[in-house]
Amino acid sequence: MIKFTPLNMSLDTAIKQHANTKCVVFACKDSFMLYFFRIIEHDVFTIYKPKGTMRWGDINVWLNVCSEDPYEERYYGMFLEHTQIITFFNKYKNRLSVHEKEILDYLIENKIIVKNGKYYRSMMNFGFIINNLSTDRIHKTVDGSESIVRHEYSHFLFRYEPKYKRAVNRLYKSTTAEYKQNLKKRFKIKQLGFSIEEWACYRIAQAKFKSYDKYLTKACKKEMNNLIKIFNSYYN
């Protein structure tokens, strides 16, 4: 279980230490957009603003192109790799908002990021999880905010812990062709992009696709239990 400490009125944070990596978790109770809009979108936004000059007014451009929903309601949670975070802070280092600066300061204070001459660099590989608690509507529609953290944590493990990734791949490989086919269909119906990584996140962290376990062979079920055990050994 991840324990949070409050950073200020609208952001809680926790760091989960692994052997060679750290998982930084933010729970955002308010101002999700002000903290994370540019950090999350700067990669994609280079299509419209090639030189890394995204300004706050650009949110209107972004919303027109990408979404009709308010930004605060667009994501339940989010996982980012450290390379995306470092790229963002280097690109925007002279134009950070107070909210973004707060996140940067926290990462520096905890010796996750360091300033080396003109540029920031990471002290280690780290994952970055955001749990968006800023609108109630979101959390009434899914099975609780803890399942969001678990989902994103499964992304973290898949990217940074080879043992977990191997177990996920082994499980998927052990399923039948028919199971794989049905799974992909189900993802399509739910309008989710399919990947083995994403499937593991939904199966491990949330109730989605649990009912599919009845189609698993005995050997598969063993692999599934093994995977859940590995996940819990990191998470708990």
Ligand SMILES: [Zn+2]
């Ligand atoms: Zn996901």
